[in-house]
Amino acid sequence: MKTIGILTSGGDAPGMNAAIRAVVRTAIYNNIKIVGIKQGYDGLVNGEIEEMQLSSVADIIHRGGTVLRSSRSDEFITDAGFQKALNVIDVFGIDGVIVLGGDGTFKGAKALSNAGIPTIGIPCTIDNDMGYTDYTIGFFTAVETAVEAIGKIRDTSTSHGRANIIEVMGRHCGDIALYAGLSGGAESIIVPEIEFEIKETIKKAIQGRNRGKLHHIIVLAEGVGNAYDVAKEIKENAGIDTRVTILGHVQRGGTPTTFDRITASEMGSTAVELLMGGQSGRALGIKCNKIIDLDLVEALKIKNVFNKKMYETAKILSI
Ligand code: F6P
Numbered sequence: 001m002k003t004i005g006i007l008t009s010g011g012d013a014p015g016m017n018a019a020i021r022a023v024v025r026t027a028i029y030n031n032i033k034i035v036g037i038k039q040g041y042d043g044l045v046n047g048e049i050e051e052m053q054l055s056s057v058a059d060i061i062h063r064g065g066t067v068l069r070s071s072r073s074d075e076f077i078t079d080a081g082f083q084k085a086l087n088v089i090d091v092f093g094i095d096g097v098i099v100l101g102g103d104g105t106f107k108g109a110k111a112l113s114n115a116g117i118p119t120i121g122i123p124c125t126i127d128n129d130m131g132y133t134d135y136t137i138g139f140f141t142a143v144e145t146a147v148e149a150i151g152k153i154r155d156t157s158t159s160h161g162r163a164n165i166i167e168v169m170g171r172h173c174g175d176i177a178l179y180a181g182l183s184g185g186a187e188s189i190i191v192p193e194i195e196f197e198i199k200e201t202i203k204k205a206i207q208g209r210n211r212g213k214l215h216h217i218i219v220l221a222e223g224v225g226n227a228y229d230v231a232k233e234i235k236e237n238a239g240i241d242t243r244v245t246i247l248g249h250v251q252r253g254g255t256p257t258t259f260d261r262i263t264a265s266e267m268g269s270t271a272v273e274l275l276m277g278g279q280s281g282r283a284l285g286i287k288c289n290k291i292i293d294l295d296l297v298e299a300l301k302i303k304n305v306f307n308k309k310m311y312e313t314a315k316i317l318s319i
Pocket of ligand 1: 011102125126127169170171222252
């Protein structure tokens with residue numbers, strides 16, 4: 001293993017920079033040349049590649065975003081684009097690739113690995129929707145952002161005696177809503193994994209009001225439906241003035257939490273070690289507090305399981 005390439009792809013996630021830093025420094029420590037592939041798989045297709053030094057990753061462990069930039073590449077998934085990428089790998093003498101991203105990114109890693117390029121995946125997505133790992137890098141930072149927003153909205157919700165719906169990201173996964181809802185003390189958590197009953201939400205809002213609660217916080221995962229429709233229903237059926245806040249991309253940025261920095265650092269270092277040990281097609285993850293790696297193909301097959309027990313607990317605690 002003389003030269004390793006690294007790229008970040010898909011939606012960025014806080015902690016990607018910490019992982020890039022760990023990969024670059026572990027590679028250089030082991031006398032391996034490390035090249036940064038810019039803007040995800042697009043950079044691999046177009047040969048946007050630059051050698052990285054120790055100083056390339058100075059002062060980034062605490063920064064959100066990705067210094068390598070990211071994309072959702074349409075070209076890489078075409079036959080012609082993939083062939084161009086393989087040619088670039090050959091021309092630049094890249095012996096192994098480390099990719100940082102979510103399941104879409106990992107599908108690209110699988111294709112590279114199948115084509116004989118040693119490839120390792122590091123799970124980075126705020127959604128926490130990859131079943132083989134307990135947590136993905138960026139998830140807890142996004143949850144912190146959502147919890148901070150819930151706290152602020154709760155203040156104004158109480159002042160005005162309103163209901164407030166906070167829509168969070170997560171694509172088809174309700175984990176950001178669940179974790180932020182539980183730790184933010186939300187009255188209702190609405191996620192795609194559990195059938196949504198508007199009547200139940202309305203009933204809870206009325207019950208809360210009757211027992212003197214001034215605020216009413218509803219955390220809604222983006223995959224469920226339209227937050228404004230839910231607000232309208234509550235206003236019409238419970239008579240409670242309801243406002244909507246869509247948190248959006250604010251959840252994708254910001255300084256990573258300690259957990260995300262540590263996980264990213266450990267996985268970044270391990271990814272280089274795996275390549276040095278002759279491994280390919282491996283997905284890094286974290287299980288019961290331990291960094292693990294497993295076959296990329298197997299990892300992609302493992303479905304995400306929603307934590308119903310935590311959801312039920314949140315329900316009980318918000319009566
Ligand atoms: O996958 C991360 C994520 O932030 C999802 O939660 C969200 O649905 C999506 O990306 C938004 O993508 P984009 O930044 O391309 O609009």
